[in-house]
Amino acid sequence: MNFEYFCNTRIKMGAGASNALAPIMADMINPDATVMIVSDPGVRKIGLVDPIEAHLTGSGYKVVHFNEVSPNPRDHECLAGAEVFRQEGTTALVAIGGGSPMDVAKAIALLGPNGGSFEDYIEGRVTYANVAPLICIPTTAGTGSEVTRSAVITLAETHTKITLKHELLRPDVAILDPELTVSVPGSITAATGVDALVHAIEGYTCKLTNPVSKAMGAAAMKEIVEYLPKAYRNGADFEARSKMQEGSLLAGLCFGSADVAAVHCLAEALGSLYDTPHGIANAIFLPYVVQYNAEEDRALHAELSRIMNFADELDSETVAIDKMVRGLYAFTEQLDIPTLGELSYVKASDLEHMAEIAERNGSTPSNVRPIAKVDYLNILEQAFL
Ligand SMILES: [Fe+2]
Known part of the structure; x- marks a missing residue:
C-alpha cells in the first residue's frame, strides 16, 4: 500500500523527565528569551506549573503565563493568547496539561507569529510558516496531542469544532514524566x-x-x-x-x-x-x-x-x-x-x-x-x- 508516516517530535520519557526541559530548550532558543507557559486553571491549582516555571526562570528564561483555557478550548482564547505572545515578545511555548492547553499552545504557536484568523487558515489564505517552537508536557494520559499535528478548537459563535491540521503544528518536543500524572483524579x-x-x-x-x-x-x-x-x-x-x-x-x-x-x-x-x-x-x-x-x-x-x-x-x-x-x-x-x-x-x-x-x-x-x-x-x- 502507499502511505506516508511522519513524526518529527523528539520524545523524552521517564520519571523526572521534566527536569530536562531547560537543557532541551537551550538547544532551541537563546538563553534570555521569553517563554510562554500555556496551562489551565486546574493544572496551575494542583501545583504542576510552579516547579516548571522555577526551573525555567532559574535557567535565565523570562516566563509569561497564559491559562485562559476551557476544557473544550475556544477560538477567542487562542486569539487572546496570540496577542499576549506578540505583546510579550515571546520566542517559544511550553504547554503543561491535557489536550486543551496543548491544542491552544499549538494554535498560539501558529497565530502568534503569523497573525490572521481561524478562517484564514481554514480557507488557506495564510501559510503555516513561522510556527513558534513548542514543547509539550502532558499531565494526563490520553490525548496524544504531544505528538500529533492537529489542534481541535471550538468556534464559540457557531458551537462548531474545527481541526487545524498541519505537519508544522506537531510539537518539537514531548516530555513525558509519569510523576506528573499521579495526582490526576x-x-x-x-x-x-x-x-x-x-x-x-x-x-x-x-x-x-x-x-x-x-x-x-x-x-x-x-x-x-x-x-x-x-x-x-x-x-x-x-x-x-x-x-x-x-x-x-x-x-x-x-x-x-x-x-x-x-x-x-x-x-x-x-x-x-x-x-x-x-x-x-x-x-x-x-x-x-x-x-x-x-x-x-x-x-x-x-x-x-x-x-x-x-x-x-x-x-x-x-x-x-x-x-x-x-x-x-x-x-x-x-x-x-x-x-x-x-x-x-x-x-x-x-x-x-x-x-x-x-x-x-x-x-x-x-x-x-x-x-x-x-x-x-x-x-x-x-x-x-
Ligand atoms: Fe480524542
Missing part, C-alpha cells in the same frame, strides 16, 4: 484513558490507516486495556501511570498519521453542543460504534478483539467479536463512565442535530464502515435509552 484518568484507547482503535481500523500506525495502535491497545483499570483504581500505582503514558503516546503516534473515525465524530458533536469532556464523550460511544463497525469487516474486528485480549486464537470470529463488544461495555462501566441517558443535560430533541453534526465531521469518511446521519441517529438513540 480518577474520573479524569478514566475519561482521558478511554480517549487514548479510542485513538488506537480508530487509528488501527480507519480507512487511512497504514502499517506503522497499526503497529503503534496494537501496542497501545494492549497497554491501555491492561493498565487503565489499575491506574483508575489506584492513582499511586506508578507502573500503571507509566504504562498509560506510554499507551497514550503510542495511540497518538497511531492516529496522528492516520485518522480518527465515527466515535470521535459523535464525541465532537456531543462536546460542541454541551461541552461534555472529550474523553467521556468518546467512552460513551465506543462500544456502540465498534458493534456497528464489526458488521463491515468481521476478520478485522476479531483481530482487534484478540489484540485487546478479549478473545484468543481458539475463538471463532463471531465469538471474538461478541466478547469484544461485551468486554468494551464492561470496560467503560468499571471505569464509571456515565451513559448518554445519564447526562441530565442531553435533550432527546437534540439527537437529530447531533447526528447531522457528526455526519459533517471531516473524519466521517474515514470510518471503516460507511456511516451517515441515519446510522449516527440510530447509535445516539440506542445510547440515550
